[in-house]
Amino acid sequence: MSLDGVFAADDPAFIPYLAAGDPSYEASQRYVEALVEGGADVIELGLPFSEPIAEGTTIQNAVVRALESGMTPERYFEFVADLDVEVPIVCMTYYNLVFQYGGEHGPRPFVERAAEVGIDGFVVVDLPAEEADPLREACDEFGLDLVFIVAPTTTDDRLEAMRERVSGYVYVQARTGVTGAREDVSDQTAATLARIGDWDVPKAVGFGISDGDHAERIVSAGADGIIVGSALIDIIAEGTSAGSQTQSDGVAEGDSVAETAQRLTAKARELKDGAIRGLQDRPQPEQ
């Protein structure tokens, strides 16, 4: 797979985020499949790090569950190799795991292994463009994409540094702060999209998108795709606590995983449909 074919002018991309291994290896595999059934075009698959400084409470808790279920970088790579889905996978993580995997060899061994199991790109949350050259070079060598996050606070000269190094898509952070589902979607989004309007990579917007209406508004404001994490992880968290309840009541764990997977598919459809409506809402360009 590759990120090249994902962003079509007539089909806005829906990019869900999950933490791999939340709450277990098997359940998490099922949830990824459920999201693809619901219309996911790319999966941002989190490799959990013990110090997730950019995450709000929802994803912090997902990271804790994933780590407690035994997720490690090597197991993560197996997880990706085991996935039976036909969409590109983007690995979202923090730099220390990439760095530590290669030891003295820098980020190259991590990227090589990622390419081997079929990962298509990276988002490294705490790696600004200025520190990213070693990773960029390794990505070029193995044909992987490197996504950067543009924030509402990003200055013009920093935009240039990212523009030179970005590939795959740009992750437009909808508002300042940490990840987490919100009631409203920030106005800062349209302004940020306008600032990078002439970049020749697709723009996907994330942070705070939690329902179909948000998705619609974000896409009608010009986004080529939407990224949703916390609103989906809320469903997994509910399923996980309900699951441990039903288990103690003698109901099989598989039932609660199946039920959560159904809810995820339904939520994915709502978000994807919202994104498609957003495209239809856009003023039609003159031919």
Next chain:
Amino acid sequence: MSTDDIDATDTSGTDDLDGTFGRYGGQYVPEVLMPAIDELEDAYRRYVLHNEDSFMDEFRRRLADFGGRPIPLQRADRLSDRYDTEVYLKREDLLHGGAHKLNNALGQVLLAKYMGKDRIIAETGAGQHGTATAMAAAHLDMPCEIYMGETDIARQRPNVFRMRINGAEVTPVTVGRGTLKEAISETMRDWATNVSDTHYVIGSVVGPHPFPRMVRDFQSVISEEAREQIKEKAGRLPDSVVACAGGGSNTMGTFHHFVDDEAVDLVAVEAGGSSLSVDEDRGVAPNSASLSTGNEGVLHGARTKLLQDGDGQIMESHSVSAGLDYSGVGPELAHLVDTGRVTPVNVDDDAALEAFHRLSQDEGIIPALETAHAFGYLEENPDAVGDLTVVNVSGRGDKDLETVIEETAKRDLDIAPDMSVFEQVGAGGMMDMGGDHAGGDGSGGDHAGGHE
């Protein structure tokens, strides 16, 4: 010292701040924070390095009038006899607030004011940095919120009261094990959310550039004074300078003006905790000796030496002293250790506790448990410090009395006074406090216990 002297000692040149110390340092932060640290670097350059708007003059004046500087360098008469070497104490415990922390906190809160920020946030471990920041914020009339792990809130209650009394909001951090590491992460999250009007007063020489340099510069007043004072009192430079090291702010402050004096040995005393070996299964290093045992990685914005497992997950550290209990260390200190300029050593919980009692009895100075590690080294290696040594008394130990009573009761220490009378009082007091705490917020004590 004038600000010109700061420029003169700034070996990498004031206008070429690349933010690294050898292979360490850098700026590994989420994009949303990059503009804020760019803005901070600009302010650091203008106000601190170039004294724009007489910033440094005001800082020095407030350090004197509000903080009580200059701080004395005192000959330790009985320790000098005991070790048959001249031992001098830099008495940072006498700085307002009872620790060296105010040097940095006052500098950063004042800088935030010059930058036009109107809110202060900070993390704290032992509570000393939080206390100093709360004092500085009250002094300079800025609203202030302090993030503190709930485990640390339980073991450093006197400082929590002090922060609240100074008008600061104290927000418990319940994620993870609730110590300094989690508090720093949570403060970074607040900063990422409120970045336009808020300044993050980081408490040590850690974090993304320019924090490690800037905090070092604010703390370097310690060695600037000590270097002059020892020449005046002993007629020469010392053979060694000893300071405890957690994140490394008192360490770098105490070393900075001696770094170019190559004949002066610089000794950083880390917390050896209960053991230097690592429990990989539990992801716990029962020590805080990242300089002695850690390896290179990226945490909280900087590349430095860390306590981490083979995958790069950060390990929980441990020390009887909350202020040293951190999995990382300042990047400049990591670099100075690699180049051989600074010697890292470590002292375990038992020896630190013994040193705490010794300094209290022999010199009439009750040191912080952090500080006690430096004196533990002196006791174990009296021949390694030469004929003339300066030890930084980084803080006073009033905040640690509950911990000391509890920890002393667990051990058979010859030097400790008979604590049985306190055991009664102390045990009851601890229990009452534990009860209050758990009842007060419903989860504190239980949660911390759940992770044991």
